[in-house]
Amino acid sequence: MEQVKGLSKRYDFLAARPVWEAGTETEMNRSLVFSAAIGGKGALTLHIAGHARYQIFVNNTFFAAGPARAGHGYFRAEEYDLGDRLTDGVNTVAILVAGYNANSFYLTDQPSFLCAELLRDGSVLFATGTDREFTAAAYDERVRKVQRYSFQRPFTEAYLLQTGGIDAVAAKGGRVTLSPTGPKRFIVRHSPYCANREVSAKRIVSEGTAVPAKGKHFHDRSIDEISEALKGFPRDELTLCATDEVYALARTATPCDESAENRTIPAGRSAVYDMGVNTTGCIRLRLQADAGAVIYAVFNERLPEEGCPDPGRDSCANVIKWTLTESGEYDLLSFEPYTYKFIQIIALQADIAVKSVSQFRETYPESGLADRKTMPDEELQEIYDAAAETFIQNATDVFMDCPSRERGGWLCDSYFTSRVERELTGKALVDHDFLENFLLPDRFIGIPDGMLPMCYPSDHYDGCFIHNWAMWYVLQLREYRDFTGDDELIAAAKERVYKLLRFTERYENTDGLLADLDGWIFVEWSEANDYVRDVNYPTNMLYALFLDAVADLYGDAALSDKADRLRQTIREKAFDGEFFIDNALKDGKGGFVNTANRTETCQYYAFFSGTATKDRYPALWETLLKDFGPGRETTGKYPDIPKSNAFIGNYLRLQLLFSDGQYDKLVQEIRAFFLPMARATGTLWENMTDYASCNHGFASHVAWWLNKIY
DSSP states (O other): OOBSTTSSBBOOOSSOOOEEETTOTTOTTEEEEEEEEEESSSOOEEEEEEESEEEEEETTEEEEEEOOOOOTTEEEEEEEEOGGGOOSSEEEEEEEEEEOOOOOSSSOOOOOEEEEEEEETTEEEEETTSTTOOEEEEOTTBOSSOOBSBSSSOBOEEEEEOTTHHHHHHHHSOBOOEEEOSOOEEEEOOSOOOBOOEEEOOEEEEEEEEEEOOOOOOOOHHHHOOSSSSOSOOGGGOSOOHHHHHHTEEEOOEEEEEESSSEEEOTTEEEEEEEEEEEEEEEEEEEEEOTTOEEEEEEESSOOTTSSOOTTGGGBOOEEEEEEOSSEEEEEEOSSOEEEEEEEEEEESSOEEEEEEEEEEOBSOGGGOTTOOOOSSHHHHHHHHHHHHHHHHSBSSSBOSOTTTTOOOBTTHHHHHHHHHHHHHSOOHHHHHHHHHTTSSSSOTTSOTTOOOSBSSOOOTTOOOOHHHHHHHHHHHHHHHHHHOOHHHHHHHHHHHHHHHHHHHTTBOTTSOBOSOOSOOOOOSSGGGGOOSSEEHHHHHHHHHHHHHHHHHHTOHHHHHHHHHHHHHHHHHHBOSSSBOOEEEEOSSSSEEEOSOOOHHHHHHHHHTTSSOTTTOHHHHHHHHHHSSTTHHHHTOOTTSOOOOIIIIIHHHHHHHHHTTOHHHHHHHHHHHHHHHHHHHSSOOSSSSSSSOSOOGGGGHHHHHHHHHO
16 A cells, blocks of 8 residues: 555555435435345455445444544545454445535535445455345435534434334345446545444433424524525425424423333433433433334433433534334434434324334443553542543544534644643644545635634634634644654655644734734633734734644744744833733734733743743732632622633643643642533533533543653
8 A cells, every 4th residue: 555645554445436316415414325235154355445434333233333543535444354244144334424415513514425344254246336236225214404503513313214224225225326436535544433332311300291282493593594605405495304303392200210110101201311411422222113203302411400411412413313104113323423411202103112212322332541551549530431431532543622513623722632632642643634535635625725713623614713722733643643653654744734834924013913814813712703804912922832733743943933033022122020910902003012911821821831930920920820720700809800620721721730730739720621521411511511522532631641750
């Protein structure tokens, strides 16, 4: 195999060629089933690549899902050993593939295809695009014209199902004509294959009614603002809108504590199941029902006070609908992974006998966490375990911000999560593929040439980008180099890094400060982000750190000197004698005048970036240590200084405590910040409250600190 751009090895299939149903390669939300029959036991290997997502079944039973994501124009191939799933007689292998052809933060908007081959003892038994073709059928059981799951993710799921599972679809479904697609560039996957361990719901925690009532529409940009910039089906074209259907039900919930196994849910009633912890994967329901039964699964990370999961929480369509067309036994499985602690099963039109509610978890393999440690007490163990749980759910093939609303490979978030991979696994495999993905395309569509996407692989047709986040890419790249010594990837990144540098330099004013940045200037989710125009000092502090990283990676001493000058300029202009000021505004005469805006987060940026040190600013350092951090709202100190939120102010604060060796205080604040989260969901959150994602990848960095200390 030859290398691609000096990075991943090119992957060559033995015989298979990429194919798709003729004429539908760019059709939105089109699904196909590819199947093959193989006689008897023995070795059997599947080589596979595709877009956008696929599930693999062996003998009608879920086996794995993929693929690992790659940058535009490249696709990661995977290899699976299916031999231990085979039995005597005829075995079936089925591959369910969805082509979304919609832009998202989660997947690239590229034409659909599958390239797959089955091998036994080195001989190709089946291969797409050859005379040993798989049988291909339309998966019309999945309703095409449905709403997006969220602004950041493509389509939700609704089904008209027959009994017999995926094999029945393959046997009875309408055959399609396959045709070759354009050539694809395949590369290998370095990230470990996801664990697909099945976990069962722990208990039923409430039961209640679900009867028709006057409902409300789910109003969200993901359904109301469909356009060329946000691809999907407009509301008036939808076959159904599952969120509206659930909102049109009057649901009640009476608390109970009952077994999650073998429960009959009569028509017009529901049951809420507790998974025990917030977890991510494909939803599985095993049940028996009569033809005509309608089933909704509504899921949330937190349970509202009224006891029923909200189908529209966090601006997501947290609902799947199944309509059963035949009487009999069903093994229902969602196609996409979802994140939830609570899941409500609603039965309409007919009773359903639910044998089990479970999930195939889609995570980094737990066996790969070789360097996990035991904490000295129960509270810290709860926090540590929640951090590790958060990591494995957000580090599948790329580092994700959250496994729920977005599943996006966000920069800056990834800097913190990549540290956890190196610390807990002793490896940087996901880190490699994550960083490499940004190097694969010639350029990125929809954003200025020279800029990096704020999250990737993805497509942002609205032109949105975050200049700050692109700088974090280089900080992450430096730490990757320091850990792995992978000079090859660093060399491959040089052109892109310097292109980013040249793009950034355009915004320097006469003082050398970045001013009037385009795009979304993002400091953190707090009032600090209200003060980002025209000269934002936290952004310039980060810029100095970025210049240092480029200088270190490529031996560019001039950039190191420039970083030192920039820090001195910030000290002279932004420090008011007590605190660093957040921003300066244009004075109308070609200059800038400081505002009075001062935030807690700005001070953390100053120390994290090396602009401030405790030797230079001892009084400010003492103020941060003693008067800021968790609990400040109860002391009433500095009410005019807006508080930090979790990301990234509080994390910068904790890192500063760690770097200064303030371990006792660090552990004390970790308890204050994160114990309530760990006990509520078993994962760590995007914010200090639960109003958004309760499972965010950067938050796993808590395990990095605890692992280092203990």
